[in-house]
Structures are given as structure tokens and as C-alpha cells.
């Protein structure tokens with residue numbers, strides 16, 4: 050075992066080049082690199098990485114297959130637990146999950162589990178071969194999956210493999226949820242990766258109906274009564290973007306990160322062939338410190354803007370993945386940490402002119418254990434900017450809950466669940482709609498959990 | 512894919528289409544709207560619903576060429592397809608919650624500006640069929656922007672038509688007509704105004720003089736239409752509301768029209784460039 054070598058570096062586009070294009074930043078391992086990196090895995094008897102994985106991928110086993118160059122077998126092991134390995138390998142926060150628990154990480158560097166997962170998925174996609182898939186015995190029982198993001202796709206995948214007849218309903222014109230509208234092309238290519246992963250699901254017989262907004266186009270009750278669905282899974286995602294609640298937040302040039310990213314990712318504003326209206330500005334200020342904030346900042350940068358990111362806590366508390374922060378810094382995003390916006394100023398025509406901020410210091414830890422930021426008196430200063438992009442999280446969209454009688458929600462409007470079952474019979478929920486904004490992989494984990502709960506529920510009906 | 516079953520040109524700039532959209536037709540109610548995308552690379556734009564027939568699975572829209580995206584939709588032919596039709600979106604009109612008993616003795620006045628006559632049509636029809644007293648004012652800059660007159664006449668008690676230049680109906684603004692009706696002793700319990708933002712703003716000012724309760728339907732910029740992006744946000748009674756999920760109808764007196772009009776112009780520069788590319792700039796002098 051070559052655990053005396055360091056972690057194999059992954060090739061990336063140079064920062065000064067990639068800062069001007071929307072091509073993928075990370076180029077991934079080739080076969081030799083992957084085999085070499087895989088050889089570092091100790092194949093622990095009691096693998097901590099697996100318990101740290103929200104979908105419990107059999108990590109040492111899939112890596113073991115890479116060591117021997119058996120990439121297809123490795124892929125089959127991955128596929129037992131995840132429908133989206135090419136996605137997860139790219140966007141999971143591995144440093145706090147699998148890789149964060151890797152024994153090698155205690156003294157040195159963890160095995161690059163994410164990059165290996167991505168390698169296997171990409172290899173099989175580029176070198177397709179009919180794999181011996183266990184034949185699905187179809188039971189003809191219909192289950193509706195609401196939302197085609199990570200939670201919905203994971204739930205649909207598991208249920209389809211169990212034999213259920215699945216229809217996914219999506220309100221936008223393309224499936225994928227946040228994978229399609231939210232995460233940018235340079236981090237997660239759409240045609241090459243997302244669409245291909247979704248095609249695999251369609252090959253399992255899963256139907257996807259776009260342009261259906263559940264609660265408006267049709268209700269869950271109607272799906273049950275008129276279309277003979279036996280159960281439904283709600284994975285409709287987080288919902289309404291939050292604004293900072295400061296003066297000037299409705300000025301022209303203030304956008305939610307959701308709008309800014311949707312116009313670029315789903316509606317491909319960066320491509321002139323598309324009609325999508327878009328405004329970026331020469332100077333852009335992004336407010337927030339999560340992955341969405343990093344995505345917005347790096348997108349604006351690629352549109353040619355000078356970008357400043359404002360976050361109220363310090364670098365240590367940035368909720369974004371390390372890799373994203375690191376990439377943003379490399380590409381030239383300017384960070385104003387311990388800084389909070391207090392007002393957005395506009396010109397006579399109502400367009401953003403500047404953002405007024407105040408410096409913060411960290412006080413006592415709050416109930417969540419994080420030190421809460423407190424404004425420093427008299428430290429106000431102004432940043433000139435043409436637009437402000439707000440990435441401060443989301444509030445729950447209540448439309449599904451409001452149009453589904455008998456479904457209970459908490460004071461914030463989140464659907465109340467017990468092991469993914471809502472208070473409404475036959476209706477299950479998971480992902481951001483239940484937990485509030487979280488990660489792709491946590492949503493997938495919930496989707497999987499719901500799939501087995503739905504299977505149990507439907508069997509109990511007989 | 513949504514087939515265009517019927518297409519008619521109503522005026523040089525305005526078209527009527529019937530579209531095969533069974534799910535939308537089955538659920539549509541007065542007050543709701545659509546998001547439509549013409550083709551793979553088209554823009555998602557909000558459109559009003561002019562009528563719907565759930566038994567046939569068909570909806571009708573009336574659409575005016577105001578820029579590149581509406582132009583592309585209008586240039587599609589009968590038998591061709593729209594890529595996407597999402598809806599019905601937004602909340603139904605508030606009177607949908609009223610019982611027949613509550614509605615029976617009410618008197619309504621609807622005020623439509625330009626193609627605003629399309630979204631008021633299902634509302635007027637719904638109320639009139641329930642035996643409610645409904646008067647309608649339709650106004651436009653000129654006769655080329657005036658539509659739905661004949662259909663409307665069949666579903667209301669009195670129809671009043673006006674144009675800014677007098678090319679159809681009487682010469683004048685909808686606000687003049689509204690004020691005159693009320694001055695002449697017409698009593699209304701509720702008003703609904705739908706049209707360009709600036710028209711709704713002035714109707715609101717007129718209605719205020721007579722304490723006429725008024726509802727307006729806000730045609731803001733939109734992307735998803737499901738509450739996800741905030742492009743449609745408006746200030747209503749000092750609070751941030753999303754027109755696509757909290758609206759599109761709001762109490763007129765609570766709406767910050769000046770902000771809403773300013774926000775509608777966010778992409779004007781971008782659109783001017785697109786319109787030029789298609790040679791639309793002369794057709795649509797802003």
C-alpha cells in the first residue's frame with residue numbers, strides 16, 4: 050500500500066484562465082492518477098468514512114476495485130447507494146463527511162474520496178458498456194415525486210429499482226432542481242454531467258413531467274383521486290429567497306442569488322444564443338458566505354465583474370466548502386469578512402450605487418455554539434457597486450402544505466415529518482423543504498430514507 | 512410541448528391563441544396567470560390567461576408584441592408548439608372565495624387597459640354568470656391596442672370603450688370614464704383594474720377620490736413564477752411580497768407603484784439591444 054505517498058493532486062484549469070470562462074474548473078483524475086490515489090486507501094476494517102456518508106456509500110469497496118483497475122465493478126458498487134455519483138463527487142462537502150473521517154487525515158491527508166467517486170462515474174459515462182443490472186420486477190404501483198432536485202431524484206431512483214411506477218413532477222422547464230438552476234456550469238456541467246445522470250434515471254423507466262407546479266397545476270389530493278397515485282414524496286426544495294431587510298433592497302440592481310444564478314445556469318444568460326435578460330454590472334457585491342454566495346461571486350467574476358464578497362463572521366465560520374472558498378480566492382474574489390451590510394444606496398434613477406457596511410467583531414458563542422457577530426460602533430464604510438447579489442438563505446414556500454389538507458407544518462412553515470412521513474397519510478417529505486437549506490447529499494440521504502418508508506407504507510396497504 | 516390549435520391576429524400588434532394544455536385548463540381560475548417559453552433558448556415570460564375550457568383541455572391567451580420574446584411567440588404558426596406553458600400560477604381572484612349569497616347583491620366595475628382586457632375577461636364572465644352586476648371599461652392608446660370588445664359585451668351589464676386618440680369609442684382615458692360614471696351616480700362595491708402599471712397607478716388615484724375598494728393585478732418581471740427567485744418582488748403596505756405567489760392581485764391602495772414601475776425597467780437596456788437585432792425597435796417605439 051502506497052500510503053507513504055501524498056494525496057495525488059487533481060488537475061485544474063489555471064485560475065487566470067478559468068476566471069474568464071464557464072468551463073469546469075476541476076479536470077479530474079485520469080486512470081493512472083486514480084489508481085495511484087486509490088492505493089492510498091487502507092481499506093479499514095471499521096470504515097469511519099462510510100458512517101460519515103449521508104447515503105452510506107461502500108467507500109472502501111468501490112476504492113478497492115479502482116486499485117485493480119476494475120472501474121465498471123467499482124461503478125456498480127457506487128450505484129447500489131447513489132444515483133448521482135458524478136454529481137456527488139463534484140459537489141459534496143467531503144471534508145466534513147467521508148474525507149473528514151478518513152484515518153489518513155489524522156496525521157496527513159485524507160484519501161480523495163470525492164475525486165475518486167467522480168473519476169469512476171466519469172469513466173463509465175465516457176466508456177459506456179451495458180452493465181449487468183438486476184432486472185426490475187415492475188409492480189405497476191404509482192408513486193409521485195414532487196421536485197426533481199437531489200432529494201426527489203434519489204427517492205425516485207430507489208423506488209424505481211424496487212419496481213414502482215414513478216412520475217417526477219417539476220415546475221421548471223428542466224429537471225435537476227438546484228443541480229440545474231443553482232450550481233454553476235463551471236462546478237457542475239449541465240449537458241455533460243447533470244443531464245446524463247438524469248437520463249440514467251429515465252432509462253429505469255422514471256417519467257419526468259416538467260411545467261407542473263404542485264399545489265397550483267394539480268394538487269396532491271387530485272393526484273391520488275384522479276390519477277391513482279398511491280403515495281407522494283415532496284422534495285420541492287427550499288423556496289423563497291431571503292433579503293437582508295435593509296433600506297434599498299428593492300433598488301434596481303439588487304438580486305437574489307437564486308435569480309442571478311437561475312438566469313445564468315438554467316436560462317444560460319452567459320450564452321448569447323439565449324434570450325435571457327441579464328444584468329451584472331462592472332462591480333458586484335455579494336452578501337453571504339455559503340456555497341450559493343461563492344457560486345454567485347464566481348459567476349459574476351466570469352461575467353467580467355470585479356467582485357467583493359461581504360460576510361458577517363470570520364473566515365473560519367464561512368459555511369461554504371473549503372474548496373469553493375479557495376477557488377474563489379484564487380480567481381480574485383475580494384473577501385470583506387466580519388462585515389455586514391446596513392444600507393444599499395441608489396442613484397436618482399433608482400439603480401444601486403453603493404452598499405454601506407459596518408465592521409463586526411465576534412462576541413460570545415450563541416446557542417448554536419457559533420460566536421455571534423456584533424457591530425463595531427463607528428466603523429461604517431461604503432463600497433461602490435453596480436449590483437448587490439444576496440445569498441442569505443431561503444424561507445419555506447408554503448404552497449404545497451397550504452393546498453394539501455391534513456398536512457401539518459411548524460411555526461416556520463416547514464413540513465413536520467416523522468421518519469419522512471408527514472401527518473398526511475401516504476405523503477412523505479424530505480430535503481430542504483423539511484430541514485431548511487442544506488446540502489445536495491443530505492437531501493439525497495432523506496430521499497433514500499423516504500423511498501424505503503414509502504415502500505413499507507405501500508406494502509402495509511395490502 | 513404545447514400545441515397552438517388556433518391563432519388569430521387581432522390587431523397589428525396583438526394575437527390570440529388557443530393552446531392545448533390540459534393540466535392548466537383543468538385548474539385555471541379567474542385571476543391566475545401563466546409562464547410561457549416559446550423555444551429551447553427563449554425567455555420565460557409571464558402571460559395572462561384569457562379563457563380556459565377544461566372539457567377540451569384548451570386555454571386561450573391574448574398576447575401583444577412588446578419585445579423579442581413576445582414577438583417570437585406571436586410568430587409561431589397554428590399547429591406549431593410552445594416549448595413550455597406553466598400554470599395556472601398565482602392566487603385566484605379574491606371573489607372566488609365568496610359564496611353566491613355574498614356575491615349576489617354586489618356591483619363590480621372592471622377597468623382594463625390595452626391587453627388587460629384579456630385577464631379581466633374570465634373574471635367578468637365568472638361574476639356575470641353568477642348574476643352579479645358588472646360594468647366594464649376598456650381603454651387603450653388607440654384602436655390597434657384595443658381588443659376583446661365583442662366578447663366582453665356578452666358577459667357584462669354595460670361596456671364602455673375609450674381610446675386616448677379617439678380612434679375607437681370615446682376619446683379619453685379610462686380614469687375620466689370611471690370618474691364620470693361614479694359622478695353620474697353609479698354605485699360600485701368593488702373595482703378591479705388590470706393594465707399597464709402606470710394605468711393602474713392612475714386608476715388607483717381616481718378610485719381613491721370615491722373610496723372605491725380596488726384590486727390591481729401586477730405584471731412584474733418574473734423568472735420561475737413559483738416563489739423561488741424574488742424577481743417579482745413588490746412593496747405592498749410596506750412589506751416585501753412576491754407577485755407570483757402572494758399575488759398577482761393586491762389591494763391597489765397598498766401597492767408602491769413607483770417602485771414597481773422602476774423595477775419593471777431593470778432589463779430595458781438589454782431588451783432594446785435584443786429588439787434592435789430583430790428589427791423591432793421601429794415597430795415598438797417605447
Ligand code: FES
Nearest residue numbers: 736739740741755
Ligand atoms: S417570479 Fe421568481 S419568485 Fe416570483
